[in-house]
Amino acid sequence: SSLLQDKVAMISGAASARGIGLATAHLFASQGAKVIILDLDEKAAAEAAAAIGPEHRGYGCNVTDKDACAKAAERAVEEFGRIDILVNNAGITQPVKTLEIDPASWDRILDVNLRGVLYLSQAVIPQMQKQQSGSIACMSSVSAQRGGGILGGPHYSAAKAGVLGLAKAMAREFGPDNIRVNCVTPGLIQTDISAGKLSDEQKGDIAASIPLNRLGNANEVAGAYLFLASDLSSYITGAVIDVNGGMLIH
Numbered sequence: 426s427s428l429l430q431d432k433v434a435m436i437s438g439a440a441s442a443r444g445i446g447l448a449t450a451h452l453f454a455s456q457g458a459k460v461i462i463l464d465l466d467e468k469a470a471a472e473a474a475a476a477i478g479p480e481h482r483g484y485g486c487n488v489t490d491k492d493a494c495a496k497a498a499e500r501a502v503e504e505f506g507r508i509d510i511l512v513n514n515a516g517i518t519q520p521v522k523t524l525e526i527d528p529a530s531w532d533r534i535l536d537v538n539l540r541g542v543l544y545l546s547q548a549v550i551p552q553m554q555k556q557q558s559g560s561i562a563c564m565s566s567v568s569a570q571r572g573g574g575i576l577g578g579p580h581y582s583a584a585k586a587g588v589l590g591l592a593k594a595m596a597r598e599f600g601p602d603n604i605r606v607n608c609v610t611p612g613l614i615q616t617d618i619s620a621g622k623l624s625d626e627q628k629g630d631i632a633a634s635i636p637l638n639r640l641g642n643a644n645e646v647a648g649a650y651l652f653l654a655s656d657l658s659s660y661i662t663g664a665v666i667d668v669n670g671g672m673l674i675h
């Protein structure tokens with residue numbers, strides 16, 4: 426049987442062809458979910474959803490825009506009647522060092538990776554409270570735990586560490602409403618976020634330092650999201666799941 430039969434799942438940052446969000450949308454759909462893909466470009470989001478199947482939807486939604494998040498949640502409830510799962514997956518990075526972070530870059534990185542998690546959660550939680558059930562999975566990163574050192578700068582580490590605190594606080598606050606909130610902390614996953622930013626030699630060096638001796642792929646993070654979205658994890662909230670090949674065993 427299917428792990429997400431008839432569940433409605435909203436996934437942010439899920440239109441990118443090689444991304445973790447789209448891999449998650451495909452995996453959730455294969456487990457019976459109706460998927461709502463959110464991404465910056467409405468057309469790309471709609472096309473990505475249609476390519477999975479006619480019962481899925483894609484909406485344009487910039488997660489840094491509180492009104493856009495509210496509209497996306499309203500539209501989802503109009504079309505599907507409920508929202509069971511939210512995956513706060515949208516994110517951007519920038520490989521710079523501390524002394525190079527200018528105010529605009531700080532704002533941009535913090536806004537998408539951290540503020541966006543707040544805004545989309547705020548948009549969806551009232552519906553989950555009505556249902557008295559819901560699962561929210563948030564994208565953090567190993568960069569939050571080890572202080573970067575892979576691809577993102579210190580502002581990215583700070584934003585992704587902020588996600589851990591925000592998610593744990595929401596897990597505490599909304600547990601009584603039967604809404605679970607958890608995080609994933611991936612290591613280096615081969616998607617377009619790092620495309621062209623690491624040489625094959627750099628990737629080889631990183632792989633050699635990882636116990637599983639390789640980088641990860643988008644489907645392997647989607648699997649962790651599926652576990653957190655499904656009832657398999659019904660007694661798990663405020664947790665952080667490492668998906669990093671053993672890069673950070675602690």
Ligand code: NAD
Nearest residue numbers: 438441444445465487488514515516566611613614616618
């Ligand atoms: P990706 O670039 O393929 O996907 C990111 C998606 O987010 C894109 O579709 C992009 O259009 C979308 N997006 C960007 N800004 C947005 C906004 N303001 N509103 C809505 N959507 C927006 O990269 P990915 O690797 O699949 O990244 C997915 C998430 O995983 C990100 O949060 C990233 O920080 C995180 N992550 C990635 C890795 C990795 O190694 N790839 C590791 C740890 C964490």
